Amino acid sequence: MVAVRGAGLGRPVVRLFSAAGVETGSFLWEKGGMAGWGWSAEQELVIVEATGKVSFYSLQGVRLPKELTFGPEVESEGVGAVHIWPDGIVLMSALTQQLWASVGLREPRASRLAPVPGVTAGAPSAAAAAARPGTPGGRDAAAAVATGTGPAPLAGVTSAQLAVIRPEESLSLCLEVLVAAGGAVWVVDERSATDQRLPPGAGGAAALAVAPGGGFVAAFCEDGRLRVFSSDFGRIISEFDTSSAVAPLDLAWCGVDAVALRWEGLLLLAGPYGDWLRLPASGPMALVSEVDGLRVVTEATHMLLRRVAEPLLQVYRPGSTAAAATLWDARDLYDSGSARADRLLREIQPQLQEAVEACIEAAGLELNVPRQRALMRAAAFGRAFVPPFFPPLLMREAARKLRVLNVVRDAAVGIPLTMPQLEALTLPVLVSRGAFKGCLGQKRVGGKKV
Incomplete structure (x- = not known):
């Protein structure tokens, strides 16, 4: 975790913390403005300056020898938007709206992505790109090279939202950058920019978020609806009407089970079947997506929100008749010396292996150590009566x-x-x-x- 605090009229201090809130280091920030920061896969703090220069720091706040620049073009224009993920950086220059990327932060190297029609200065408009041969319907607008006449003001382009489908998660096995600007969403790589049109009446996308694994894309649209698309935008998976005319401050996935939207004072979780949950959200807050949930970090707390997994439901749900719950009860009865334990084991004998596996899986998902031990004891109790071909390890x-x-x-x-x-x-x-x-x-x- 990172906290940046101003030191009176002097330079700000960057303080680094573990996830438990223990400070691991700090340093004085003596450079210019920050466009964004994040963490690499090597647990290095990555800071992108407003000029596009990138610095790397250890967990103890020590400056690392490697650095990255995106060239004089970005340095002169400044950074308009930036997205950092554990193995790369994508940014958009402030004036020409040109996309740049660095995939691989161990030995970072910048590369220019294809210009976005109607967004990047010098690129053709979306209508002109659609009229070019080989771009039927405007859904495969080929990349155009900048004319070299110099940057020009862009009408109607005031801001852009960036999201990333990582190379290992995309169908093309290449980095795909999602750009929401000018009422459209574009999928951009090094060679082309493809217009993924939103449904009629949706307006533009005010926020984007890609699900862990890259299978889904969540978009908060200007009509106040949260829409979840397949990663190729071929299907709308779900829609949720937030009844809000104000875009959320943050949009993040809670595993692949729900989408979190944060406004001032409110955190909303929207599920796939119209289910929703409201939580208070006062003060500064950061949302971090995980493969199985969502981390919510505030100045005083660090919470993990996740869907209750099926093995835990089988054991703990009141009145559960699942074999895992029966095995849990049988172990309790055995510990108390009751002969009913044998009867319960006989009742679930056809499902006993399934019950043992469910208790083992539930123990792995449980965060409470005493309950972990109880679940493992229940699994060990049932393990003695399952067929010999049960996985020994x-x-x-x-x-x-x-x-x-x-x-x-x-x-x-x-x-x-x-x-x-x-x-x-x-x-x-x-x-x-x-x-x-x-x-x-x-x-x-x-x-x-x-």
């Missing part, structure tokens, strides 16, 4: 990962991961991170020093 691997998760969730370490997040990150990546090594110190994972 399933419980061992789950227990090993839980030990790691419980250590890194400690406030002294400050890496509150869930099991789905760990599986997406992978254990080797977690262990290789300098933050993990430095913060753990003499902590023990699975009985061994890390």
Whole structure:
């Protein structure tokens, strides 16, 4: 986490924190204005200046030797919009609205993307691009080279919203930048800009967000409706009427189950079937999408919002008749010395393997350590009565990962991961991170020093 505070009339101070709110470092910002900041996959703080220069800092606030510039064109115009993700940066110059990108922050290198018709200075209008051969219907407007006559004011273009479909998530296996400007949404790569027209009456898109995995795109449209599209904009998955004429301050995905919209004093979660949830949202707030939920960070709290997973519902739902809930009850009865435990096991014998697997999965999703242990004990109890072809390492691997998760969730370490997040990150990546090594110190994972 990053906090930037002004120091009176002097330069601002950038302070870095772990996810548990423990300060890990700070430094004095002695450069110009900031256009944006974010975190790389290597846990480096990435700061983009208003001139397009990019600086990198460690978790301790130490300036790293590498840097990135987007050339004299961006430096002279300034940055109009920027989007940072763990492995890259996309920005739009302020005057000509030209897109630039750097994919791969280990050895960053800037590249120019295709101009957007009707948006980028020097590019043809959308109507002119549609009239060109090979661009039927205007839905595949080929990239045009700037004329070199110098930047000109752009009529009707006052702001643009950027979002990114990462190369590993796109169908083309290339970076795709979504640009919402001038009442349209464009998908831009290095070679072309494609107009993805919104439904009639929607107006333009005031905010965009790409779901984890790149499968869906959420757009808050000027008609006050939140629309979720497939990533190719071929289908509208869902619509939700917010009845708001004001664009949200922030738009983010909660896993792939819901979309969060934040206004001053309000956080709204909209689900796929018209379900919604209102939460208070006072003061500064940051929304961070995860593969299984949404992190909500304020000045005083760090929360994780996520949908209750099916294995947890099977065990904990009041009156549940699922085999996993019966196995949970059987273990409790066995601990109390009741003979009913045997009868319950016989009742669920055909589904016993499924119940054991559900209890193991529920333990991995559970954040409370005592309940984790209770679920693993229930799984171990049922494991003794399942057929011999049950996966022999399933419980061992789950227990090993839980030990790691419980250590890194400690406030002294400050890496509150869930099991789905760990599986997406992978254990080797977690262990290789300098933050993990430095913060753990003499902590023990699975009985061994890390």
